[in-house]
Amino acid sequence: MYYHCYADDTQVYLIINPKDSWDDIENRLERCLSDMQDWMQNNILKLNQDKSELIIFTPKRMANEFTGRKLAFGGSVIKDACRTLVRSLATSRLDYGNALFFALNATSLQKLQKVQNTAARLVTRLRKHEHITPILITLHWLPVAYRAQYKILLYTFKALQKLAPKYIQELIQVYRPQSLLRSGDSLSLVKPRTRSKMYGDRRFDVSSATLWNCLPLDLRKEQSLEVFK
Template sequence: MLPLGKIIHLYGLQFHCYADDIQLYISTKAITNTTLSTLSNCLSEIKNWMQRNYLQLSSDKSDIIIIGPTSHTRTTQNFSTLSSSRHIWNLGIIFDSQLKFDHHFNYITRTAFFHLKNIARLRPSLTYSAAETLIHAFITSRLDYCNIILYGSSSKVLNKLQHIQNTAAHLLTHTRSREHITPVLQKRYWLPISHCIQYKILLLTTWPPPNSQTYSTTTPPPHSLRSSEGNLLALPPRTKHQTWGDRAFSVATPTLWNSLPKSIRDCTDPHTFKSLLKTHLFKLAFNL
């Protein structure tokens, strides 16, 4: 991979290399012919290098996507080695040019209900423990996978995922579809989807806790509560696009972290931190 890395860096591009996949990406404020030409020339040189080393670039499996505002994504151009697309697969996630994840939500919904129907056929002959294992293996794992990128998504799309979780809870507990599902989720200690996303962000981006250099004692807490003072993270400058900038981890992490009680922010034990964090989000979700 070192020779490929040198070629890619020569064109000023960033990349990720996997076992059978290479991802190239570039950030730009405006899509110009120069940008597209740089990508095209880099891909052509990679293809030539692979041919010289008895390798092959799978053009049929290669794709390109332009992610950004509508005014930018309207610019399209076909490459000799690539075909442009409005949505692509990336490590199990379907990305679209607007980061709305509509295709991803629809895929999860189809797959989840396919497995729920199969589990429903077996449910009469399954014990509670066995049914719970199947639901966590085929349903919960899909709802949790890379869910942090869904932070800031509209309530319309998040409700689709919540409907899947609700259906799984109905199936597991033999609760009728007309009965309210909130007590069932509360009894199972299942966090709703939106709070699961917050839990994952706080768990992955704030542990171990931010060091003292990243603390900002001048950043005002979201609520003027005595218990929320101290160990706060500085918020970045106000973003221009709420649907884009506010979803970035650099904004989401300090926003969520600063809203936590001081007792959780001061916790240094990982197991205690997880327990306190989930309990806090659980109380918020069910107004306890």
């Protein structure tokens, strides 16, 4: 086991023999991390587990063997650095303001979806021509179009539960029939009329009602944010 220090960063590295098993490598690294943690505690220091990352350099022919490997210590799991970087540099940007992607034209959505697909292939080392859908499911990544719908529905739920800012709550209007009908208990939203399908239907008050009214009744009546998610 070797190490390299720079300022407040410490890199611990191990030269792996191709014949070594991951179980042996994992045990050696975890013992080393445990010793480091003990030493730091004894010297009134703290090892930041949330900022600790694992990166494995291997020949291309062995890449699949080490995909998704993790280390556990101190009650935390050190994640693959590749996934952390992809989340920081790619998927976080796909999620920023993505409610605006609702009803976006197919050409633009396809371009954004290609970015997500490339990110998924990079994380999983999937070959270019292999089917991407099973990989997105494994990663728990909704496709770009559905991530936009998910974001809008979360805003809608929070608005109905008075958890969203006032200006968002004011855009949501629950349908109240004039007579006592069974539909009055459906928690449907009023969908405003628009003049332009290209832009009008993408307004939040319209898109939220469109998506919300398509949800099953039990979801519309749900009170818990975590359960709704």
